[in-house]
Amino acid sequence: MIRSLSNNFRKSLQTAQKRHNSTSGIFELRQYHLKPECVGTYMSEATASSDLRKSLVPLRLFSLPEVGGELNVASHLYFYEGGMKDRAAKRKVSGSNEEWVSFVNSSRSGVRWQESRIYAEAPQFVLDAGGAKGGKWEGEGVSGPGVYEYRRYQLPLGYVTVPNFLEIYASGVQEKIQHQDPETTLCTVMYTEVGKLNEVIEIWRHSCVGGMESSRFMAREAPKWREAIGKMAEIAIKFENEIVNPVGFSNWK
Template sequence: MLATCCRLPRARLVRCYSTTAPPIFELRTYNLIPQHAATYLEGSAVHGNLRKTHLPLLFFGTVETGGQLNTVQHLYKYPSLEARDDARKAAAADPNWQMWLKLSRTCVERTQSIIFNEAKAVLDANSLPGADGHRTDSKGIYEFRQYQLRLGYPTVPNFLKFYGAGLPSKLAADKRAQLVTLLYSDLGPLNIVIEIWRHDSPSAMMDSRVASREATEWKTAIGNIADLAHSFQNTILIPQSFSPWQ
């Protein structure tokens, strides 16, 4: 794991990558067979509480636009890889979970799992609670903003340096959008960074974009980040009824 410092607002040096093992976030992406998508979603809702009994689910949503349709993404937080393995083994031993897995596999065309770390230094520097502190009282939408950065050890630390420098101006200009978390990949395709924002509605998301254009430091940061990135994609996801994040 990299151990590199990044420069954040007020010229404050902070460590972007923890020297101790941080909690891990697993993002699982399932591409559903279109004719079986409804069956999968209905079954997921029926077994939602069972999933949360065994697995530390944070978010479960479907792609609305901006990505491949008939796709679900679910995000989990574990203390460690070992804890993930233990939880999944315990779930696999439950006969009811086994029955659901057997049915669900007939609905899924492709699966992907990527392990991420949370960029706590950037979030803490902006007094943001990150994934642990995210609470919602009503249903909204989630915007996953994904960057595929070029390879190289300094690329992600440089991203976090630029992002951390520009984020305060964006937050000041846009009071409604919530930055839920900021993640960078650790296992799987490397040098992926994902911002997860919550908005009250699609129109609120567009209002957020307009407001961000008034944030000079944020625009500078995005310009610097563009030089680091191979590609960028933003996707809107709708949380399902049993998702802890709504």
Template sequence: MLPRALRQSVPTLWRGFAAQAEASAPGLIEIREYTLKPEGMGAFMKVSAEYADVRKELLPFLGLFTCDVGSCLHRVTHLYAYDSFEQRDAVRGAAVRDPRWQQFIELSRPHVQYQENKVMLEAQPIYRALQLPPTARFAPPPKRPGKVVYEMRSYQLHPGYGSVPKLVEAFSAGLPAKVKADPEGRLVFFGHTDVGMLNNVVELWRYPSAQACIRARQSARTVPQWRETIAAVTPGVQHFTSAFLHPAPFSPWQ
């Protein structure tokens, strides 16, 4: 007999997830990146839009983004929130068996070159320092005129057990001052890998525009506490990347 979780309907699984995710700490955030065939970008996004409601029904879908600058331009990034690997297995297993999802995979797969994913843990000291809700509960503010940008910042740290805790500790001390100097940005996610390339730290910020992100950078450079934070963490960073992402029209996060 199948485990009880797999005998439940998907809507029931989803309601159970919502209740559990609110209480869970830390949450699991899965980041999936699909590098598409350049000529298939439009077709993939079209079929994704057509099956967006199915994705939202079956999976704990947070957002899907295309890259504007800073990374592969024919790559899509999407995020999901889970409370545990057991819950992830149950939800994804139910989705795989759904005929509608099977049809979406059949239509979208020809446009995909390869897929990557990683599961990340929310950095709880950062969330406490900034009094942030869990990422699964982030609610985008009302959209203003302009093109919303999500900036994804990724730090690859040196190997070793201490790399991530040291960075999280430093950021916990410095981020409140940085955020105070930046009224436009919203920190949506801050976490480190649990499965995937280890010692990888990812920040995801939301800005009302790309220029607002640049203004935030300029403001941060004038904040003494933030300058001290960067000086403290830089020796432990192997490389650092930044990319501007735009949410798809059907993305829950806008």
């Protein structure tokens, strides 16, 4: 069964590659670990330069943590529809913008360290199963500010580990979304391309933390999701979730 599932995933990837690799969208998750005493100043400067940021790079979610991990981390999530070539081109333009370079240089004094990882978006059949909006969504249609949940799975090394995991995930998530708070939505599912390999991340939007808790309890009543979780737990070696708050200028709110 696992071999068959893995073949389905590979067929999906091959179909995407035939369309053209350069149009395969990627996410970049950039995280800036801030000095606690500098968070206010950093965010004031980031807010003041937010229109410039969004004119240069395709921002999706800009957030600060609420609970579940290290605090005082500014997380920037970008989606490059044209893949790595698109990212390189846009970063070249931003690197030559004097106003942007000035902001970057000024903000560095408040940053302890930073990191960046590249993720590929899960194949379309996975997004379809979860009703996910995907990276092309720019935040339209939400009724007001919510909270976002990063759910991270670290998987063992191996070429088929991620494909197998996502196949199992897709087999259960369709039933999960039928047992959710009405304002809970799956934004996207992605897996590492560059960085900590074999990491899978789900990003969910909830109306509030209470909505997240309600959705969690309701999902336990979905038999196919519970079955999928059991199989995913046999593969994953680590699981973490984190609640983050989008800042005012974030596209995803």
